Amino acid sequence: MKKSKLYIAVTAACFGLSAQTILADDTETAPEVQEDSIEIIEVTARRRVESLNRVPVMVSAFNEQMLEQQGFQSIDDIARFAPGLSFSKAFGRATERPVIRGMSNVLAGVQFGVESGAAYFIDGVYYAGSVQSLDMADIQRVEVIKGPQSALYGRNSYSGAINFITKGPDQHEFGGRVKASIAEHNEHNVQVYLTGPINDWLAVALSIRDYSYGGEWTNLVTEKTIGDESSRTYSFVADAEPTDALHVRWRIQNSKDDDGTRPFFLQSAEMNNCFPGYRSLAYWPTSGSSNNNMYFCGEIKPQPIALNDGPSASGQPILVPGVPQDGPLPGGPVFFGNLYDTANGMAFSGMERDLWLTSLAVDYQFDSGFTLDTAVTYRRDTIRTGSDSDHSPINFTFAPGDQAFFAMSDRNEVIDKSFEIQLRSPIGDFEWMLGAFYYQKDEKRYELNFASPRDGVFAEENDLTNKAVFGSVEYTFNDQWKASLELRWSEEDKWLEQFNPAGVSTFEEEGSWRNFTPRMTVNYQYSPQTMLFGVLAQGVKPGGLNGAAGAVGGIPRYEQEETTSVELGVKTRLFNRLNLAASVFRNEITDLQLTTAVPNPTSQALISVATNQGKGQVQGLELEAAMNFSANLIGRFNYALADTKFTNGCDDFQWSLTSGGGQFNDPLNQSGVDFSADFNLVGAPSCSINGNAFPMSSKHQASAFLEYMAAVSGDIEGFVNFDVSYESKKYVQVHNLAYVPAATIFGARVGVRADNWSLTAYGRNLGNEDSTIIATRWLQTPYFTFAAPYGGPAGAESGAPRAFFGTPRRGRQVGLELMYRF
Structure with a gap:
């Protein structure tokens, strides 16, 4: 051929x-x-090469041609067309929180150690960093593997795994590809890929990417455009096959990211419209507000962006509704400075990353048919992040020369390394595999300030070690029946030490967690075209440490979250034109990690920490279909349902809402102070969130893709494709009151192509969908009892009124792309 x-x-x-x-x-x-x-067509969803149509796991696989066909640039694009995967670019390219099958966590990436439950892998090896700046030109295939993968993939693959498989060099001839695109908002993306043999047993490849995006939002304080991004990535791969039995691959990558101020907006507590009570602006006398609502019910819409990432361009303050210029701070400029100071409030704003990643994989096949696979990886990641974290033009300090209150600027140094080894039996009716895994991460955090905006002051160090042994057995009973069992035992140790600005240790804690996670799979080959399968699996999300705040409240750590999943599925080919995969599943979750308020023994304040007092349930289905309508028209369609529900859970602020702002002071008996009669609230106060949906997860996802191709002249082909994706609304918090709305996004590409070149015009978000990507419940500064007088009665919850911050969505973007392959 x-x-x-x-x-x-x-x-x-x-x-x-x-x-x-x-x-x-x-x-x-x-x-x-x-x-x-x-x-x-092969995938490695079960850590070995198998046909996509015959692997008894729901996998959304995107090969190199598909990635190019739809112009995928990042995990954000992949999530739109992988049913069951929801990805929100909530904190720019600094903190990622992928959600698979609705199993989300509002604390993930925000509170130390709390993780999302969906893990990244590169070439099957665990990767704890961010992947939004990954060079997609260097990727051969992406596999989104749904359901608990803890047995084979290990830590944090509690709800699923996302595996990026990189390209290997061409062993036979020199070649390469150059692709360049330009688009609105000063975006350009240039990718160069070169590959070829050095001799008859060694081949190499080099990939280079240069990307920049100019941003599209105006910061009203500085009157500058924000949201800009830039990346430059280099990767080098060497493949050696000195014998037929030995294969060695070495890969090294360096990525440098430089992003400007991230576009966060604030929705003030003055906009709250439901649940009247004492934790509201009306009970802070200096606010001048009569709004006694404690929460917002409804859609969080994008608001104007006003951040103190530089000096005010006009020299005039921009006021926040509910926060008058001369009100909240006692003594005005005497104690805390000017509430709306027009000077720069940030030592650093944006994100800078310098990432080095290298891996060495050695595969050896013995004459007996046994194979031994080993992989070693090393990552060094230095990242600076900063944001005006009251998300508003409020700008006051505790002392001259300080950053503004709630300005958060940090530098993190991360070094992690891993080693994995697998011994696999020959292929046959009975197959087995044994493996061992070791992962170690050390992280140091430095707080940036005006005196040291680049290096910062040492503030924290944490260490994580994960050790595991795992294995699998598979038995083929006959041509139709096959069953497999996978097992993993792991131990995870964490250590955390925190320091004050003088370098004195203020907190030190360590913890250890062990778990055993099995998965059993049975598949039945009903016909040559149809396979039925069933999966019973357990998954574990890591436990962790609550730091100094948790120790003061008597809860220094939180435990692992666990899920048990049952799934039934079918994969079939119909009429020689349609490939179909579908499954139904049910997850039962215990020890669900939730935010809980606990009394501070040294004061009357409450402290929020992570605890395991919740249970939940997810029921759903997934459907993926690919159709060859004719020789010129193809299509792909998918749908996912994730119906999430708390079956047991107690939230402190749920008590505040339903009690008219009373303190929740008895978590054990789920009771507290009741002011509900003061506001004629209906029903008895309760902290229960039973029956509510999980936050940050959408119940429905759907997408479709169509491409029409036709000959133009000679070997030149014209094409046009359209895509659309839909994701239903996401609740901001466990209360199911505030939400970001459903989003429908359209895209299109039209162009001409031949064997070695293509020219494409494309459009993203053609409908100019402007719904907020994600929003987070936040505090309305500066209403803290140390900074402003509070007028509520004794027993009332005197925490700051609740506001929200969110991230706007990129608007419509049109561009042009040229690709040449040689």
Whole structure:
């Protein structure tokens, strides 16, 4: 078969299409292009090479051609077309919180140690960093593996795993590709990929990416455009096969990111519209507000952005509703300075990252058929982040020369390394695998200030070690029945020490957690085209330490969150034109990690920490379909349902809402002070969130893609494709009151292509969807009892009124892309 025909066959099969149908009109179709050619599509969802259509796990796989076909640039694009995966670019490119099958956590990436439950892997090896700046030109395939993967993938793959498989060098001839695109808002993306053999057993590849985006939001304080991003990435790969039995791959990558101020907006507590009570602006006399509502019910819409990341351009204050210029701070400029100071309030704003990643993989196959696979990785990640974290033009300090109150600027140095080894039996009716894994991470955090805006002051160090042994057995009973069992035992140790600005240790704690996670799979080959499968699995989300705040409240640590999942699915090919995969699942979650308020023994204030006093349930289904309508028209369609529900849970602020702002002072008996009669609230006060949906998760997701192709002249082909994705609303918090709305995003690409080049015009978010990406419940500064007088009665919750901050969505963007392959 000619190389171009193999390319078509592989592409068609990865799209879930019949290669035979795609090539039906080609008179040179060779005998080997037959229905079985779909079996060449391979994924590594179970840590070994298998056909996508025959692996008994729900996997959304995107190969290199698919990534190019839809112009994917990051995990954000992948999530739109991977049913069951929701990704919100909530904190720019600094903190990522992927959600698989609705199993989310509002604390993930915000409170020390709390994780999302969905893990990244690069070439099957655990990766704890951010992947938004990953060079997609260096990626051969992306696999989104749904359901608990703790047995084989290990730590934090509690709800699923996202595996990026990198390209290997061409072993036979020199070649490469150059792709360049430009788009609105000063965006450009240039990718260069070169590959070729050095000799008959060594081949190398080099990938370079230069990306920048100018931002599209105006900061009203500085009157400058913010939200800009830039990345430059280099990666080098060497593949060596000195013998038929030995394969060695070494990969090294360096990424430098430089992002400007992240576009966060504030929705003031003055906009609160529900649940009247004492924790509201009306009971802070200096606010001048009569709004006695404690919360906001409804859609969080984008607001004007006004951040103190530089000096005010006008020299005039921009007032926040509910925070008058001369009100909240006692003594005016005497104690805390000017509430709306027009000077720069930030030592550093934005995100800078310098990442080095290297890995070495060695695979050896013995004459007996046994294989030994090893992988070693090392990552060094230095990242500076900063944001005006009251998300408003409020700008006061405790002392001259300080950053503004709630200005958060840090530098983190992370070094992690891992080692994994697997011994695998020969292929046969009975197969087994044994493995061991070691992962160690050391992180140091420095707080930045005006005196040291780059290096900062040492504030914290933490260490994490994960050790595991794992294995699997699979037995083929006959041509139809097959069963497998996977097991992992792991131990995770964490250590945290915190320091004051003088360098004196103020807190030190360590903890250890052990777990055993099995998964059992049974699959039945009903016919050559149809496979049925069932999965029973357990997953674990890591436990952690609550730091100094938790220690003061008597809860220094939180435990692991666990889930038990049952899933039934089918994968089939119909009419030789349609590939279909579908499953239904149910997850039961125990020790659910929630935010809990506990009494501070040294004061009357409450402290929020992570605890395990919740239970939950997720029921859902997923459907993926790929259709070859004709030789010229193909399509892909998918849908996911994740119906989440707390079956047991208590939240302190739920008590405040339903009690008219009373303090929740008895977590054990779930009771507190009751002011509900003062505001004629209906129903008895309660902290219960039973029956509520999980926050940050959408119940419905759907997407569709269509591409039409037609010959233009000679070997030149014209094409046009359209895509649309839908994601239903997401609640901001466990109360299910405030939410970001549903989002429908359209895209299109039109162009011409030949064997070695293409020219494409494209549009993203063509409908100019402007819904907020994600929002977070926040505090309305400066209403703290140390800074402003509080007028509520004894027993009232005197914490700051609740506000919200959010991230706006990129608008419509049109661009042009040129690709040349040689």
